[in-house]
Amino acid sequence: MFIALRDLWRSKLRFSLLAGAVGLLIFLLLFLNTLSATLLGFFIGAIENNSADVLVYEDTARRNLQASRIDPSVVGEVLTVPGVVAAAPIGELTLTATVDTELTDLSLWGVDLTGPGRPDPIVQGRLPGPGEVVVDESATAEGFEIGETITLIPSGTELEIVGYVQDRRYAVVATAYLDFTRWVDVFEQEFPGSPIIPLSLVAVEIASDEEAAVVGDRITAMVAGVEGLDRVSAASGTPGVDSISQSFTLIVGITFGIVVLVVGFFFLILTVQKLRSFVTLRAVGASTGYLAGSLIAQIIILVLLGSVFGTLLLMGATLGSNPAFPLSVDVRLVLTVTVAVLVFSVLSGLLSVRRIARADPAEAAQGTR
Incomplete structure (x- = not known):
């Protein structure tokens, strides 16, 4: 953890820019999900949140x-x-x-x-x-x-x-x-x-x-001559809902993938650039687990900072939203997106951990990579 924090401090600009980029992408994830939920709420809220348990339609x-x-x-x-x-x-x-x-x-x-x-x-x-x-x-x-x-x-x-x-x-x-x-x-x-x-x-x-x-x-x-449906089925079956949901799901999925790839490739490139330092640390006794833990800690800190930045941007967007189409911050959505990005970013970081684990400490004594 000490190495992770010291490295973050020594490369403040680099990590700040990455945290900002991740924050913007997380904001986009949050905003798209919020926009989708608000739009669907305006479209089918009377059905989805109806006080009836079952709604009966003409078949x-x-x-x-x-x-x-x-x-x-x-x-x-x-x-x-x-x-x-x-x-x-x-x-x-x-x-x-x-x-x-x-x-x-x-x-x-x-x-x-x-x-x-x-x-x-x-x-x-x-x-x-x-x-x-x-x-x-x-x-x-x-x-x-x-x-x-x-x-x-x-x-x-x-x-x-x-x-x-x-x-x-x-x-x-x-x-x-x-x-x-x-x-x-x-x-x-x-x-x-x-x-x-x-x-x-x-x-x-x-x-x-x-x-x-x-x-x-x-x-x-x-x-x-009738069809009885629970509220969830009635709401999701409303004409047009499926198309809206699929469109937003595709956009959100692509954005999510970009976030994970950005974090994963950044740390993979960083690991390659600093491989000699990692090899030297292993040669003097640092375990692979310790170095991997430092790398994962950096990913966690980076994603959490990005999530805070993205949430602040979302709060600003909701404050500036039109009263006729009001947006709001859903805490559960923020937590869900943050955890999902965090988990998959850590998984993408395993490529960097694998690169560290494969490095030969004997190379440090030979002065080679």
Whole structure:
């Protein structure tokens, strides 16, 4: 450890530049993961974080909520399935609306405010009453603030915002929740003359001793024309999610590989340059394990410094992010990325350790490499 620290101190500029480069790459890893999580949260947060255990779609909708049209009678049929404790309708409409005189898009969800699928928890304000809604708090940057009135177009229906929910956004547009019976009224006003009021989903609460995926499969088998899914499957199966996830995974994977290669090749080159010093140390009694430990210690210190630098850059990026698309620092993500980079960097450093182990101490006495 003494050799590792002394070497770092004597080559401050070299190691500082490398730590900075590693920090920038770690920042890129953290930023891409944060960006991906935020984007997916805006896209499918209302499904992924839904209070229901199981979500039931029309079987031909291909897990697309906006294409799913379910007859209201299905709610009663789902209730008869073993393992189902409660079932409630969910309706979704994507509308044009104005709030604070600004024209915007709105995903309006009708839910049972006391049953599965309810907007829970309310992080500020209260549950909506007649003519009221709660909205996802990320929409505040777009003017959706408590006390403001949303006016639906073209019907002119007015809805007052009385509370916020968290991480319940859908399709990257402002998302609001109101009682299902009131949602039915809105549907009839927006689509007068419609013969039925189709449901988008059926939200299901299951027994405590049941598994969501199992009950979902049971619903699919026992109720005609529907597909029951647990929240994870419903969210990941939403059209477009797989493409987004794969794209970010590819970019993150390439960046991760670059970090590991940069660290590994740097220390391999450094080992070759200092091989005579290592040979001399071995000739005077230093063990291979001691020298390898010093090298690994340098890698650990370098990666940790880079991680701190990368995290500070991420914090700066989150502070400067647009309120309409807020980014935040996920401590668990930082720890996961740091540990992963650290482990694989140490593994890449084994090439340098192998080079040291193969050096012949007798070369020091001969004055050769």
